[in-house]
Amino acid sequence: MPEHVAESHPIDKYLREDRLPHIWCPGCGAGEIVTAYVNALIEAEADIKKQAMVCGIGCVGRISGYLKMDSFHTTHGRPIPFATGLKLANPKLDVTVISGDGDLFAIGGNHFIHAARRNMDMLVICSNNYIYGMTGGQVGPTTPLGSTATTAPYGNIEHPFNLVKLAAASGAVYVARWTSINVRRLTASIVEAMGKKGFRFIEVLSPCPTVYGRRNKMPGTTDMPDFFKEHTVIKHGCDPAETDIKAGKDIVLGKFIDVDTEKESYTESIKKIMDKAMRK
Amino acid sequence: MFIQMEDELASMAAILGASWAGSKSMTVTSGPGFSLMQENIGLGAMMEVPCVIVDVQRGSPSTGLPTTVGQGDVMQARWGSHGDYEIIALAPNSPQECFNIMPQAFNLSEKYRVPTIVLMDECTSHMSEKVVIPKKKDIKLVDRKKPTGKKEKYLPYKAGKDMVPPMAIAGEGYNICTTGLTHNEKGYPDLSAECQDSLVRRLCDKIRFNTEDIIQIEGENVNDAEVIVVAYGTPSRSAKRAVALARDEGIKAGMLRLFTVWPFPEKQVRKLALQAKSFVVPEINYGQVVLEVDRCAAGNANVYSVPKMGGELHSPEEILNVIEKAAGEKTVKGGIQYA
Numbered sequence: 001m002p003e004h005v006a007e008s009h010p011i012d013k014y015l016r017e018d019r020l021p022h023i024w025c026p027g028c029g030a031g032e033i034v035t036a037y038v039n040a041l042i043e044a045e046a047d048i049k050k051q052a053m054v055c056g057i058g059c060v061g062r063i064s065g066y067l068k069m070d071s072f073h074t075t076h077g078r079p080i081p082f083a084t085g086l087k088l089a090n091p092k093l094d095v096t097v098i099s100g101d102g103d104l105f106a107i108g109g110n111h112f113i114h115a116a117r118r119n120m121d122m123l124v125i126c127s128n129n130y131i132y133g134m135t136g137g138q139v140g141p142t143t144p145l146g147s148t149a150t151t152a153p154y155g156n157i158e159h160p161f162n163l164v165k166l167a168a169a170s171g172a173v174y175v176a177r178w179t180s181i182n183v184r185r186l187t188a189s190i191v192e193a194m195g196k197k198g199f200r201f202i203e204v205l206s207p208c209p210t211v212y213g214r215r216n217k218m219p220g221t222t223d224m225p226d227f228f229k230e231h232t233v234i235k236h237g238c239d240p241a242e243t244d245i246k247a248g249k250d251i252v253l254g255k256f257i258d259v260d261t262e263k264e265s266y267t268e269s270i271k272k273i274m275d276k277a278m279r280k
Numbered sequence: 281m282f283i284q285m286e287d288e289l290a291s292m293a294a295i296l297g298a299s300w301a302g303s304k305s306m307t308v309t310s311g312p313g314f315s316l317m318q319e320n321i322g323l324g325a326m327m328e329v330p331c332v333i334v335d336v337q338r339g340s341p342s343t344g345l346p347t348t349v350g351q352g353d354v355m356q357a358r359w360g361s362h363g364d365y366e367i368i369a370l371a372p373n374s375p376q377e378c379f380n381i382m383p384q385a386f387n388l389s390e391k392y393r394v395p396t397i398v399l400m401d402e403c404t405s406h407m408s409e410k411v412v413i414p415k416k417k418d419i420k421l422v423d424r425k426k427p428t429g430k431k432e433k434y435l436p437y438k439a440g441k442d443m444v445p446p447m448a449i450a451g452e453g454y455n456i457c458t459t460g461l462t463h464n465e466k467g468y469p470d471l472s473a474e475c476q477d478s479l480v481r482r483l484c485d486k487i488r489f490n491t492e493d494i495i496q497i498e499g500e501n502v503n504d505a506e507v508i509v510v511a512y513g514t515p516s517r518s519a520k521r522a523v524a525l526a527r528d529e530g531i532k533a534g535m536l537r538l539f540t541v542w543p544f545p546e547k548q549v550r551k552l553a554l555q556a557k558s559f560v561v562p563e564i565n566y567g568q569v570v571l572e573v574d575r576c577a578a579g580n581a582n583v584y585s586v587p588k589m590g591g592e593l594h595s596p597e598e599i600l601n602v603i604e605k606a607a608g609e610k611t612v613k614g615g616i617q618y619a
Contacts, residue, residue: 016457019468049453054297065457065469070450072300073459073469074293075323081290085297085305086450088281093301093451111293114286270281 011038014048016068023062027213027221029180029206030060033098033127034067036183036204040190052093054083056103059134060127060206063098077108080115083122091267094194095121101128101142105161109141116170119198120266125190126163126201127180129208137211144245148215160245167201168240168257173265174200175240175257179228180207182253189255198265205251288313292320295331300456302449304386306332310402311340314353314360321395322361323460325483328393328437328445330424332385335397336405337513337564339590349402350590351513351564355571357397358542364480366487368494369397369542371512375409377539387422388494392486393444399541401564403514403593427454437479438465443486487543496539497548501527505534507606508556510549510573512538515562515594522562522599531607541569549576558606562586562594570616579614582606586619 015038024030041051048069055064057076064071070093074082079097087095097104104112104126115122130147132138137150142160149156167175174193178186186204193200207213207224218224228251236254243252264272281303285291288309295305309317314335324331339345340352357369368388372381381398389396427434427446434454439445448454457467462479464470487494501523502508511519516537526533536552538545549572553559558581561570570585577583584602588594602619 016455016468018466050451052301052450065459068455070300070454070456071458072297072456073461074296075319075460078289078293078320078323081285081293082297084283084285084290085294085299086301087297088283088294089298089301089303089305090449090451110286111290114290270283274281 011035011042014038014041014068015066019066022066024059025210027207027209027224028059029127029129029204029208030063032180032183032186033060033125033204033206034063036186036190037096037098037125038067039187040194043187044191044194046094046194050092050094052083052086052095054079054086054095054097056099056108057134058100058103058132060098060100061103077103077106078111079103080108080111080122080124084115084120087121087267088270091121091271096123096125098125098127100133101126101130101163102132102140105141105163105166113166113170116167116172116199116201118266119171119173119263121197121199123190123193123200123202126203127206128163128203129206129212131208131212133208133211137215142245144247146247147212150215162240162244163201163203164243164256165240171199172201172257173198173259173263174255176201176255177203177205177243177253179205179232179251179253181225181228197268198259198263288316289319292317292324292333296320296324296327296329299329299331300450300458304330304390306334306386308334308336310336310347311338311344311350311353312342314356318356318360321367322363322365324395325361325365325367326460327458328447328483329395330386330389330393330447331395332382332389333395333397335399337399337401345591347402348591349514349564349593351401351515352568352590354399354541354563354565354568357399364484366394366484367397367542368392368394368487368540369399370539371399371541372539373404373513373516373537375404375407375411378404379411379413383419383421387420390422390424391444392490392494393424393447394487397542399513401513431455435465436467437463439482439486443482443489491543491545491547494540494543495545497545498537498539500535500537502534502536502552504532505555506532506557507534507560507603508552508558509533509535509560509562509599509603510538510569511535511562512541512569515564518594518596519562519599521596522603525596525600526603526607529604531603533603533607538569544572544576546572546576549573550578553577553580556581557612558582558584558609560584560586560599560602560606562588562599562602564588564590564593567616567618574616577614580612582609582612582614583616584619585616
């Protein structure tokens with residue numbers, strides 16, 4: 001083996017090495033999300049036995065299959081209700097959902113808002129790459145106005161969701177947004193969110209040079225990361241209504257919602273109601 | 281524990297998650313909700329997740345007849361999700377059976393790691409009758425087979441001779457890997473034709489090769505019967521009366537009641553087709569189980585469909601009329617005749 005190639009990587013033991021190499025394209029942000037998530041587990045000294053990773057369908061939906069823990073690759077849009085069942089049947093599990101913008105906010109949009117409304121105990125990380133990557137570049141629920149996609153060759157005319165605003169309005173107790181180049185901040189944010197109860201949401205803007213970038217004048221593997229570097233601004237506590245992603249406006253990153261009040265999480269509420277029903 | 285999910289897609293996904301965490305989980309719906317559940321019933325079949333789905337059938341298609349009787353979901357229960365898979369479906373015809381059927385449905389789903397459907401109809405679901413609830417210790421419960429051996433060596437989809445792999449549950453350190461994609465013994469995606477072949481065969485064969493254990497049917501006066509009524513769910517009650525009336529008239533009529541609708545009791549119907557002259561199939565749809573009966577009769581018996589489109593039950597006389605017609609037919613022509 002050449003000297004400059006390391007024999008192992010510090011996060012190898014958290015990965016199913018026999019599944020590598022992964023399927024992601026060069027320049028994809030999925031790797032950074034995996035790295036941030038695993039480093040967060042290490043930093044939080046999390047018990048791997050208690051972690052359950054639930055993914056939907058799409059490029060980042062494949063993350064579950066690369067992690068060496070209880071991992072569930074479910075149907076398109078349904079990781080959140082699947083995760084709900086896991087958590088309710090075993091409240092000791094730490095349940096994390098990682099999926100894409102199309103999976104979580106188009107086909108699975110209803111499940112997202114209702115899990116947030118219930119304050120269901122789970123951490124949801126959305127890799128937002130503005131596009132349906134795996135299926136070949138169709139317009140998604142977060143594709144910016146005017147962007148080009150295979151189903152919008154003359155420019156997207158649909159208004160995108162602001163995921164931060166949507167999560168906050170739906171009742172999420174923790175809402176943050178980072179990009180795949182903010183690996184350390186993202187890791188810290190995941191650690192922080194892991195330590196909380198209820199419905200927590202982190203949006204990660206993630207480059208897709210192959211399918212989105214190529215059609216939107218950012219074809220190189222560093223073009224979208226460079227764009228993130230130049231056109232983002234960190235504003236913790238910013239009103240979610242002020243965080244829309246618009247052309248000509250810097251993208252606002254940071255932690256926007258962190259409800260440290262007595263807001264009861266669903267597993268706490270259901271335990272109370274069951275105790276009442278059983279007259280404990 | 282109970283949760284009312286936002287829609288039936290979510291309910292079905294949630295019971296799969298709950299089952300993976302070790303719970304015996306179930307969901308209940310009627311027609312349109314059953315359609316929404318099909319996607320994740322397929323995932324349940326693919327991931328081999330024990331769970332129970334109760335579908336109370338109403339008049340359909342679409343919103344149809346809320347909320348009056350129908351049996352139009354029989355084929356959907358079998359073929360509703362895309363692709364090849366097998367399912368178990370049971371059809372009770374009384375409140376007592378509704379009680380008895382639930383542990384049986386769970387036991388079958390646990391034993392074979394397959395979603396099991398309780399295919400009710402509105403009439404039985406709204407019926408009031410005496411129900412005897414046995415003592416807890418008298419209810420036989422079966423649990424899924426657990427893995428043995430080293431956790432690091434656990435292969436979630438390695439099955440033995442019985443074709444049903446042992447099932448680890450989340451949180452026990454087995455590092456379960458599961459997916460709706462075609463997968464190998466490790467649970468890893470393997471999109472080869474070879475892997476697809478062995479997986480789909482096993483998913484189907486674990487049911488097909490165990491029909492003797494799974495199928496429950498009741499025969500009444502079938503031994504000397506020339507006309508056999510095949511019925512399931514609430515119509516089996518009208519059919520029972522119709523057969524008794526036919527016997528009073530001297531017609532050698534009998535009844536085969538399908539407690540298990542899927543897998544279909546193919547072997548038994550094939551055998552009866554060699555003995556009886558005809559089958560009469562009353563069902564509250566435009567002929568679904570009758571297609572299976574005709575397939576198994578294979579031209580050896582006349583097959584009469586007694587359809588009801590939904591909204592009401594057959595009267596015993598309506599079924600009796602067709603039994604009389606069947607008894608009067610001297611030749612075996614084969615094929616289905618619709619009353």
